[in-house]
Amino acid sequence: MKRIAIIGGGIAGLTCAWQLHQLGQPFTLYEATPRLGGTVRTLHRDGFTIEQGPDGWVTEKPWAAELARDLGLGDELTPSNDAGRVTWIVRDNKLMAMPDGMRMMVPTDLLALEGSPLFSDEARAAYAAEPARAEELRAAAPDQDESIAAFVLRHYGHEVLNAVAAPLLAGVFGGDVWKLSVRAVMPRFVEMERQHGSLITALQSLVRRDSPSIFTTLASGLGTLIDRMAAALPAGSVRMSAPINSIPDSDHIILATPAHVIRTLLRGLAPERAVELLPAEASSAVLVALAFDEEFALPAGFGFLVPHSEPSQLLAATFVDQKFPGRVPPGKRLLRAFFGGANGLALTSLDDGALAALAHAELVRILGPLPVPAFSTVQRWPLSLPQYEVGHLDRMTELAGLLPSNVHLLGNAYRGVGLPDLIRDARALARQLTS
Structure with missing residues (x-):
């Protein structure tokens, strides 16, 4: 043997x-x-199921x-509660919903962009023009690797990069879209460009009414x-x-x-x-969970993402009991705040009380007044996300x-x-x- x-x-x-x-x-x-x-790592406390690392996987x-x-x-x-799935982006300390049908930074329904305050007329025009640019985009695709930023800019421009693509990728990798490899991080989108040129056209051909939930976890x-x-x-x-x-x-x-x-x-x-x-390089992450003994109003959906341009140390937050069923006892709430990126390693040195207070203050600034949590948990993951x-x-x-x-x-x-x-x-x- x-x-x-x-x-x-x-x-x-x-x-x-x-x-x-x-x-x-x-x-x-x-x-x-x-x-x-x-x-x-999963913590069970007072009827709450709290993930102190990843909370599921892409289905x-x-x-x-x-x-x-x-x-x-x-x-x-x-499965995740996709019937109520909304992803919010923070802009000027206010939540703006990503339009229905978005897959990362790519819309599958151009009509859903109309009236969205998340995008200017110029960004909507860039989206609308992309399918007709399919041959141009396919011909312009480089033979070598490039950054996610360069890839998104070729398709949609700076506004889409900064408003949607950068916060989405930071929420997963805690990384810099100007450094991250598009071939390593987003291989499906690279293949879509190679085959179709237009990412919108490629995704529209894949959308099915019987699509599975976006995320999956385990009940326990x-x-x-x-x-x-x-x-x-x-x-x-x-x-x-x-x-x-x-x-x-x-x-x-x-x-x-x-x-x-x-x-x-x-x-x-x-x-x-x-x-x-x-x-x-590797980025560090800090996850703070705030458990509440009372129910209070939250926006619909799974949570929100915070662009680097916002004056917040948060990268993202999850409305845990709205993302997956069975996470909290009836009539209670669980929020998870995610810190990382450039500030991640420095934040790992703060004590638990300071990190819990910071998470609560940042959530209040974006969501409005919140009750005092019944308890909080803090998990530090230094140098946990290698940068591709x-x-x-x-x-x-x-x-x-x-x-x-x-x-x-x-x-x-x-x-x-x-x-x-x-x-x-x-x-x-x-x-x-x-x-």
Whole structure:
């Protein structure tokens, strides 16, 4: 039997370990902290289900749901409340609704843009003109990678970039659209441009009345994925609170730690050039949940996004009980505030009380008066979101070619940051090593 060492027990490392066990392959999993799951963490308190990391996944990516079913959690799969889905953008401390039918920054219904205060006449005209520019746009598509900002500007101009695209991407990546790679972050849109030229035309051809919900979660919280996999691992296969100072002697070494930790571990295992190819930057996130013992009026929908141009430290907020059912007891409310981007790392040094007070003050400034929360939770995720800068995919291809055949990388620094991407890669690697 091969000797396999997995360094890091986040969702990627744990999924790989679970899959190896299902295939009858022994392993040893080393986790530096006292818990498994990495950023996947669910808190249950006073009837509230509070996600302290990701709260679900994009439904169209099937790999997380497949794992849930394989773990016997199919009955727990819970769609988002899309019937009431509205996404709000903050402008001048006021909420403006994104028009119906928007997919990221692309409308599928041009008529829905009419009367929207989110866009000027010039922006609406840019949208209306894009389908007729299909051949021009297809011909202008570069052969090399480019930034998300350059991609959006070619299609719709500065206003759409700043009003919609930048806050949407910051809410997911905490990143800079002038640096982020469009091919790594938005590959579907790049392919749409290659095939159709017009993104609007491409999306209109894909819209179906029976489209699934945008997001999916688990009724009991995503932490159940972690608990179910951890419980299935054989005794003695996991070493908790076991930071690695030297690589264990193994036939295969799987590095599944955060990118800044892998940078240290990879030295001595691969050429220095391999280390240089890892993402150079990572943003930090702080999630503050505010639980309220009373119900109060909120705008319809899932929450809001905050452009960088606004005088707010928030990147986004989620109206948790409106996004997914069963998150709170009847007659109560749960809000989640997301801080990150350029200020993220500095905010991680504030104490819990200061962060909870900041979250409440920022939400009041945008939503109006709010009750005093019954309780709050704070979760810091320093350097948790590697930035896929322009040229990322080419660098990852070069990196793969420099790794020894027995060294493997898993995590959110390579081929996707969402749970489905991490689960896909982890299960695929386990199958590859046992084939």
